[in-house]
Amino acid sequence: MLSVPRRPTSAVGCRSAVIALVLSLWATEPAFGAPDEPLHVIVLHTNDVHGQVQPRPALWLSEDDPPLVGGLRRLASTVRRVRAEGERTGAGVLVVDAGDWFQGTPEGLVDHGRAFVRVLLAVGYDALCVGNHEFDHGLPHLVNLLADFRVPAVCANLYEPGAGRVAWVEPWKVCEIAGVRVGLVGLLTPGTPHITHADAGSLHFADPIAQLARARAALAGEVDWVLPLTHVGVDADVELARAFPDLPLIVGGHSHTFLREGRREGETLIVQVGSKASAMGRVDLWFDAETKRLLKLEYEVISLLGESPEEFRNERVDEMCEHLVSFSEERMAVVVGELLGPLRRTRDRFRSSAAGNLVTDAMRAAVPADVAIQNRGGIRCDWEAGPITRRDLFELLPFGNHLVRLEVTGGTIEACVRAAVEGTAHSGLEFSGMVVEVSVDAEGAGRLTGIRIGGEPVERERVYALVTNSFLADGGDNYLSLKDSPARSDDPRMLREMLEEYLRSHEKLVPSDDRRYRKSEGR
Structure with a gap:
């Protein structure tokens, strides 16, 4: 697989960074309008949202008069817009997050994060990796949170000491999107017991590389493509890419790294969009309709500046956000x-x-x-x-x-x-x-x-x-x-x-x- 980088453009809503992976035989493949048209999958991704319901000042753009950026309303409208695009074009849309969901704002802490997770799920996520801050209120809280709201969480390297994987979170999730079977595998930093609630010390956080190898073996023949959703940090993602050089994509989190163009390690593209719902990443992938072989991959960071377009507003998310903000205001006034x-x-x-x-x-x-x-x-x-x-x-x-x-x-x-x-x-x-x-x-x-x-x-x-x-x-x-x-x-x-x-x-x-x-x- 050959890598063909393109120069980024800088228009809001346009591709700010594009990285293409194109096979040398791409020119001999059928045109997109032919009967064997390639299968198009769009992956939207976030990481380290940390309870950011409200838009926040983009101080990195202007300290004197910063514009507002991001927040759950803007995320939700972006998801709705891209899903509408997928319906028009026949592309499948997958929405994922790489961990640390609620900890970090007054709104995120309402009812110990439970209220925020309800709103996050209403945005339309298909899978969310467990992050270290999900343990901040103790293990029973996390277990109940996942069960009560049926959170589509994934984490493949969480074990009971001396036993098998924990039973309260799935190691991976298999989705069929636009005719492509995708295995979404969650991986969490082994350093979690040192940076969160003491309850995390009762679990064994296995080596991510070894656990991804086990997951790939288990999913062989069941999926066309394995996509790691990781909360290990960009340096550890690089190690994963080196260990599995055939991985086309890793969606990462934990280090709060803003990778405008992604990070290339061999043939693997590592993506991460900073933190606090300030941006959303978009990866477009095209697969051969018969062999499910990856033909092409493009990446962009979607700007979340400004208000949500009226036609794509998610009214349910908007109402839930308003309720959460009003509720947190009472708590914050203490x-x-x-x-x-x-x-x-x-x-x-x-x-x-x-x-x-x-x-x-x-x-x-x-x-x-x-x-x-x-x-x-x-x-x-x-x-x-x-x-x-x-x-x-x-x-x-x-x-x-x-x-x-x-x-x-x-x-x-x-x-x-x-x-x-x-x-x-x-x-x-x-x-x-x-x-x-x-x-x-x-x-x-x-x-x-x-x-x-x-x-x-x-x-x-x-x-x-x-x-x-x-x-x-x-x-x-x-x-x-x-x-x-x-x-x-x-x-x-x-x-x-x-x-x-x-x-x-x-x-x-x-x-x-x-x-x-x-x-x-x-x-």
């Missing part, structure tokens, strides 16, 4: 604490802020540790003095990061702080339990001159307990020295849940504006 002064961020790289002090102090209160660190880019708003609601918490800490406790050397902490001070990291740091001494020259460049932890100079070889968020613990913002910590303990509580507990315990709080950076002039 007051969790009161500030007796304003809470501000800072643009000064060598100055701590009241907002950063609050978040990191709350981290150390939730997870006993010598030091807490938080990336400044993860703190997204200021607060005025007065009552604080759950909606305020979501605006301050909108990302779905959870707490992580690491045991690291003083040298590792020093490397992180140096990256923040000297600008090699993508975001500065806020911290608790530590004082950082810096020297700043006339051009504004900083140099790390000292660190004190618990009032004492840092010891490079000593092991310290550090609490941070999961984004930084995974090496985010170029803090790569944290990524390979051998002693890691994940707490499933999100940062905003942790902060709510902290505010409730303090009732009325005066924001701390103490100086945790100590700055001197010159070198």
Whole structure:
């Protein structure tokens, strides 16, 4: 199978990226209008929707006046539009998701995600891979969720320890679309027990490569094509593609990677569309009508900017979304604490802020540790003095990061702080339990001159307990020295849940504006 890439176009609603796989004998195949017309299958895909009912500001397009993008209403209208296209042209349409369905917004958390999943199913998904965040409310919750709503979930690498596959989720699903039998195989990251509810530790998460091999063997002769729906991250998808070089397509998730043109690994196209229902991917595949051999594959990312076209509105989904938003508004209006002064961020790289002090102090209160660190880019708003609601918490800490406790050397902490001070990291740091001494020259460049932890100079070889968020613990913002910590303990509580507990315990709080950076002039 030969790969023929095409240059992407950039019109909204038009193909923004096209990748074609064309057989060398394509020119000898019958024309599409002939009796043996190729079978046309369209795969629409999402991943890491994370409860995004509402459209959200596309800050990556404009920070000053961002347009609204995505949300379930827009997804639903896109599905309806493409299904209508399929009815006109004879193409079959398959709608799939690669995991992490509800966790991440106020609306997604209504009734522990159950209400959101009802809306997600009304969009018209044919199969959904189980993601790690589906375990966030415990194993019984997930089992009941799948059963109560008959979720077409798939996951082939979930086992009872010492026994067979779990009985509460199907390993794969077989669909016949436009005359092509497709085996949809779900695969979940083996790291799930370390990043979600402790219940996940009662299961065995088998190796995805080995389990895909078993699935392919079991489906041999039953399907024409195996399509993995994975929640393992793009790097692991690359390993899958290398292990099975005949796979034409992998629909991925977990790493929140936006692959505008897909990622090519040999003859395999790996696709993923970021997160938060901001885009939908479309893969068009044509198969030989007799042999079911893949003839051609094209890929595009569908823009979800703007309102849903009236003619393709899904009124049921629209009504369910409205109900969910109104219900969540009541929950989000709950007051969790009161500030007796304003809470501000800072643009000064060598100055701590009241907002950063609050978040990191709350981290150390939730997870006993010598030091807490938080990336400044993860703190997204200021607060005025007065009552604080759950909606305020979501605006301050909108990302779905959870707490992580690491045991690291003083040298590792020093490397992180140096990256923040000297600008090699993508975001500065806020911290608790530590004082950082810096020297700043006339051009504004900083140099790390000292660190004190618990009032004492840092010891490079000593092991310290550090609490941070999961984004930084995974090496985010170029803090790569944290990524390979051998002693890691994940707490499933999100940062905003942790902060709510902290505010409730303090009732009325005066924001701390103490100086945790100590700055001197010159070198």
